[in-house]
Amino acid sequence: MIDANNExxxxxxxLADFYREMRxxxxxxxxxxxxxxxxxxxxxxxxxxxxxxxxxxxxxxNMRDGDTFTTHHRGHGxxxxxxxxxxxxxxxxxxKEAGYCHGKGGSMHIADMGLGHLGxxxxxxxxxxxxxxxxxxxxxxxxxxxxxxxxxxxxxxQGILYESMNMAALWKLPVMFVCIxxxxxxxxxxxxxxxxxxxxxxxxxxxxxARTVDxxxxxxxxxxxxxxxxxxxxxxxxxxxxxxxxxxGHARKDKSPYRDETEEAxxxxxxxxxxxxxxxxSSGMMSEADLDAxxxxxxxxxxxxxxxxxxEKEPQLSSMYRDVYAPGEPEPEPVRTRLERVLAxx
Amino acid sequence: xxxxxxxxRDALRLALTEAMQADDNVIIxxxxxxxxxxxxxxxxxLIDEFGEDRVIDTPISEAAxxxxxxxxxxxxxxxxxxxxxxxxxxxxxxxxxxxxxxIRYMFGGQIGVPMVLRTQGGTGRSAGAQHSxxxxxxxxxxxxxxxxxxxxxxxxxxxxxxxxxxPDPVVFIEHKGLYTMKGTLDTDAEPAGWGKARVMxxxxxxxxxxxxxxxxxxLAAAEILARENGIQAAVIDLRTLNPLDFDTxxxxxxxxxxxxxxxxxxxxxxxxxxxxxxxxxxxxxxxxDPVVRVAGxxxxxxxxxxxxxxxxxxxxxxxxxxxxxxK
Numbered sequence: 149m150i151d152a153n154n155e156x157x158x159x160x161x162x163l164a165d166f167y168r169e170m171r172x173x174x175x176x177x178x179x180x181x182x183x184x185x186x187x188x189x190x191x192x193x194x195x196x197x198x199x200x201x202x203x204x205x206x207x208x209x210n211m212r213d214g215d216t217f218t219t220h221h222r223g224h225g226x227x228x229x230x231x232x233x234x235x236x237x238x239x240x241x242x243x244k245e246a247g248y249c250h251g252k253g254g255s256m257h258i259a260d261m262g263l264g265h266l267g268x269x270x271x272x273x274x275x276x277x278x279x280x281x282x283x284x285x286x287x288x289x290x291x292x293x294x295x296x297x298x299x300x301x302x303x304x305x306q307g308i309l310y311e312s313m314n315m316a317a318l319w320k321l322p323v324m325f326v327c328i329x330x331x332x333x334x335x336x337x338x339x340x341x342x343x344x345x346x347x348x349x350x351x352x353x354x355x356x357x358a359r360t361v362d363x364x365x366x367x368x369x370x371x372x373x374x375x376x377x378x379x380x381x382x383x384x385x386x387x388x389x390x391x392x393x394x395x396x397g398h399a400r401k402d403k404s405p406y407r408d409e410t411e412e413a414x415x416x417x418x419x420x421x422x423x424x425x426x427x428x429x430s431s432g433m434m435s436e437a438d439l440d441a442x443x444x445x446x447x448x449x450x451x452x453x454x455x456x457x458x459x460e461k462e463p464q465l466s467s468m469y470r471d472v473y474a475p476g477e478p479e480p481e482p483v484r485t486r487l488e489r490v491l492a493x494x
Numbered sequence: 495x496x497x498x499x500x501x502x503r504d505a506l507r508l509a510l511t512e513a514m515q516a517d518d519n520v521i522i523x524x525x526x527x528x529x530x531x532x533x534x535x536x537x538x539x540l541i542d543e544f545g546e547d548r549v550i551d552t553p554i555s556e557a558a559x560x561x562x563x564x565x566x567x568x569x570x571x572x573x574x575x576x577x578x579x580x581x582x583x584x585x586x587x588x589x590x591x592x593x594x595x596x597i598r599y600m601f602g603g604q605i606g607v608p609m610v611l612r613t614q615g616g617t618g619r620s621a622g623a624q625h626s627x628x629x630x631x632x633x634x635x636x637x638x639x640x641x642x643x644x645x646x647x648x649x650x651x652x653x654x655x656x657x658x659x660x661p662d663p664v665v666f667i668e669h670k671g672l673y674t675m676k677g678t679l680d681t682d683a684e685p686a687g688w689g690k691a692r693v694m695x696x697x698x699x700x701x702x703x704x705x706x707x708x709x710x711x712x713l714a715a716a717e718i719l720a721r722e723n724g725i726q727a728a729v730i731d732l733r734t735l736n737p738l739d740f741d742t743x744x745x746x747x748x749x750x751x752x753x754x755x756x757x758x759x760x761x762x763x764x765x766x767x768x769x770x771x772x773x774x775x776x777x778x779x780x781x782x783d784p785v786v787r788v789a790g791x792x793x794x795x796x797x798x799x800x801x802x803x804x805x806x807x808x809x810x811x812x813x814x815x816x817x818x819x820x821k
Contacts, residue, residue, distance in 0.1 A: 190797045191620025243620065243798035254622045254797025270624040271582065272554045305553030306585075333554050335530035341553040406529050462800045472793050480792035483761060484811065490784055491818045 149231035152209035152370055164434060166209070166366045167424040168442055170201035173225040174421055175443075175450040176234050180224065180241055180255070184400045188458050190243030192401050193270075194255050197225040199395035202420035203328045204229040206369030206390070207296065210377045216264040216282045217296035218275030221256045222328075223268040226298050230263050238453035244460040251463040252471070264293075272333075273299060273306030276325070280312050283321030283385070294322045294380045302333025304347055310354070316385040317355040324380045325351065325387040328363075330394035331415070335406040351387030363392035364418050367427075393418045497680045502650045503673040506536045506612075508681070509654035510574065514544050517572060520658065523550040524559055524576030524612075533578045534614060534673050556582045560611060561589040564663075567609035568597070572658060580615035580667055581627045594663040595638030607663045610654075616707055616758055617795055617806050618671035626795035626802065628706075628759035633665045634735050634768065640664040641735040645709040647677030649733055652685035660688070669707040689737030693746070697726035700816055701746045703769055704756040705732040708807060712756045715812035722813075725820060735765060740772060747773055751782040752819060758806045761789035788815050 150165045177196040183189045197204065204225035211217070211230065219226050224241075228234060232248070240247025241255045248258050259267035266282065269275040275297060282295035303309055304327065316323040327347055331338050338345050351358035357379050361372040369390055376386035393415035397404040404412070428434040469479040500508070514520045522537060522544075528551040531538030541549040552559050556577060563575035577583060583590065590611065598606045617626045633641045640662055644653045650668070657664040686692050694709065695716050704712040709731045719725040728746050732739070747753045753773050755766040766787040773785045790806045 190799055191622070193619070193621050193625065243796070243800075251798035251801065252623070252794075252796040254620065256622050256624070257797070270622055271585070274624075302554045305555040307555070307557060333525075334533075335526050336551055336553075340529075340551060463796070463798050465800070465804055468791065468793060468796065468801045468804060483787075483789065483791055483807075484814075487786060487788070487815055487818055490786070 149229070150205070150209040152374060153212070163367060163424060164428060166205050166370070167421070167428055167439070168446070169205045169229055170366060170421045170424060171443055172234070172446050172450070173201045173204055173228050174198055175446050176228055176237070176453070177224060179238065179450045179454055181400060183238065183242060183454055183457065188242055188454075190241065190251070190254050192399060194241065194400040195222040195398065196396055196400070197222050199416065199419065200328050200330055200363065200392045201225055202363045202366035202369045203326065203390040203392060206366050207298075207326055207373050209370055210373045211264075211296070212293070214264065214291055214293040215296065216266050216279070216293060217298060218266045218278050219268045219298040220272070220275065220300050220303065221268060221270050222300060223258070223298060224255070227258060227260070227263070227265055227268070230265065232260065232263060232265075234450060235453045235456040238457040239460050242457040242460070243462070244457055245463045245467070246456075246460040250467060273303040273308045275299070276303065276309050277312045279323050280315045280321060283316060283323040284319065286322050287319070292381060294324055294377055296324045296326055298326045298328060300333065301327060301329040301331065301338050301347065302336075302341070303327070304350070305333070305341060310350070313351055313354040313356060313387070320383040321385055322380050322383060323385040324377055325356070325385070327387065327389045329389050329391050332394050332398070334398045335402070335404070337407070347389045348387060356385050356387045358387040360389040360391060363390040364420055364423055366420050366424055392420070496682050497678055499676065500647060500679050501673065502644075502647050502668070502675045502677070503534065503536055505647045505650035505679050506654055506668065507538065507540070508679075509651045509658075510537065510540060511543070513655060513658045514540070514548065519570060520572040520574065521548045521550065521566065522574045522576065523552055523563065525552055525554055525578050527551060527576050532576065534670065536612075537576070556585040557589055560586040561593065563609045563611065564589055564594045564597070564607050567607045567663070568605055572608060574610045574612055574658070577611060577613035579625050580613045580629050581624050583613070583629055583632060587632070590639065590663075590665070591636045595636050598662065599638060606661045608661055610657045610664045610666050612666045612668065614668040614670045616669040616671055617802050620797050620799050620802060621670075622797040623794040628757070628790060630667055630735060631759055631764045634765055638662065639736065641667070642733065643667045643706040643735060644733065645669075645672070645706050645731050647675060647679050648685070651679050651681065653733060656685065656688040667706070671707050686733065689734050689739055691733055691739040691742040692731045693728065693742065694731050695727065695729040697728035698750055699726045699820065700752040700754060701728045701730065701743070701750045702754045702756055702812070702816075703730045703732065703743060705735065706758065708756045708758050711807055711809045711812055714809035715816065718809060718813040719816055723817060725816060727816060740776065743773065744776060747777045748780040751780055753777070753781070754786045754788055754815065754819070756807055756812055757787070757789045759790050760792050761787055762792050764789055783819050786815060786819060788812050
């Protein structure tokens with residue numbers, strides 16, 4: 149977890165930290181893909197954020213203890229950049245008891261209240277209004293926390309986003325809307341779904357501080373994020389669009405036949421990980437060998453998450469009825485128990 | 495065309511294709527229905543044949559998709575709106591329940607809303623709590639909406655063709671676990687009527703009423719029971735839940751004296767609850783046992799394949815339940 153506000157960290161080491169964290173996100177996502185190929189993931193609805201690492205890392209570096217956030221279905225990188233344990237994440241993606249949600253949530257529903265992660269969502273736009281509520285809580289309880297909604301360009305089609313932006317602006321809440329514009333909502337390119345693709349203009353219309361930043365350079369994302377988040381913390385809700393490119397298909401099985409190879413090849417040139425790496429090398433801050441050593445270290449760390457998730461046990465069947473309601477409340481009666489009871493009469 | 499071997503998915507596409515060829519007013523609109531060909535491939539290729547004005551890719555705006563279909567239906571088109579997952583129905587519920595379902599009635603019968611909302615639900619793909627639900631009870635609880643849930647390849651075609659002829663809004667819920675199922679489709683055969691249930695298996699000991707994918711689990715259970723216990727279970731496929739064909743259910747239950755309803759939706763206040771109440775009320779004097787519901791557990795669906803599998807009835811569980819009744 150990076151803290152961009154830590155003044156002991158100079159600019160140079162911050163870029164190195166950004167690189168390292170982005171590499172961790174990318175490598176984790178590659179291992180998620182591998183887990184699927186090995187038939188060990190729970191299902192195939194795995195949405196990778198490869199190409200979008202600067203958004204996760206650039207924003208999360210500006211979060212503070214107590215801040216909260218919700219993410220969309222493509223949220224592994226955000227959670228990892230906020231400090232999640234990748235092994236427990238992978239176990240959740242494998243549907244195992246050791247996962248963050250005990251195998252009940254999976255890739256699209258990972259959450260951890262300890263890190264302020266109010267939950268990933270499989271409903272497009274579903275997690276956005278919760279940050280308005282979290283912003284209200286921060287305001288009324290004077291916690292100085294900001295609540296962040298991460299979503300994709302596809303969510304700008306949902307009315308709930310506009311209802312939420314209006315409330316956040318009306319009530320001057322410490323809320324930050326982060327739109328990761330990877331150009332595609334599933335198989336639909338943004339210009340095929342959006343009459344005006346200048347998304348930040350919509351937020352301006354509601355009175356939010358809004359801008360668009362190129363996600364190619366994580367330092368640019370960090371800079372824009374720092375400014376807007378400082379404003380949000382002071383009660384000026386903000387909206388940041390981060391332009392990037394979704395390197396792969398919508399979900400693990402999608403080979404993206406709806407876009408041509410030239411476009412994909414060009415899109416993948418917009419690589420925030422490589423950009424940061426090149427800057428570190430060309431400025432003499434780090435050598436290629438140093439960075440390779442980091443990469444190898446990260447590969448080892450992430451390989452271990454696969455081993456861990458495969459070795460861990462399945463949830464117990466009896467856990468099925470747990471957590472429908474609060475601890476201590478009666479659990480729902482299993483259908484079989486009910487049948488045995490009903491049919492046991494004389 | 496006559497008899498062809500095909501899949502549930504292709505039979506649905508054939509129904510859409512023929513309806514669009516027969517009537518220029520039929521349009522399809524929804525997320526990824528055009529260039530992508532539908533999340534589950536049902537509408538693949540239709541945009542090439544019918545063009546972008548009739549096969550319309552929408553933004554991710556479920557409420558407006560359904561609402562626009564309501565308006566298009568009122569204004570003379572025959573819209574087929576696609577909701578990628580039935581789990582997203584909550585976002586459309588105002589347009590569906592307060593608009594589509596009520597327009598004919600509250601406007602004194604001046605106009606109806608001839609639209610079909612195609613969607614799919616159910617478990618089986620580790621798709622998690624927000625992509626695996628069976629929410630047909632939401633629809634069945636709303637007067638004014640018709641509800642069809644095909645379980646066979648034949649019905650994937652015929653029920654969809656029939657749905658496209660209805661004067662009122664039809665919610666058409668497919669099952670994600672059935673798309674690759676193979677079967678024989680006879681497009682020329684006189685289909686079972688709209689609103690008619692079908693007796694899929696005869697049997698004098700108990701009547702199992704089901705629909706959608708659980709129909710296949712019920713049939714598998716009936717096979718197990720016949721083979722292992724000599725129990726003969728009749729199995730009825732409801733096909734449409736509104737209209738509900740009680741006339742097919744009643745005489746079989748009166749004869750067998752026992753009935754079970756099998757459904758994937760959560761048990762409490764579900765479709766099985768409605769059916770069990772109805773059978774109890776109408777066939778009370780003939781019943782030797784309580785009408786039993788074998789339905790989804792009253793819990794959300796987990797992403798864990800193990801928990802997911804046991805959250806809904808399995809053939810083994812259904813056959814166990816029948817044995818418990820008949821012991």
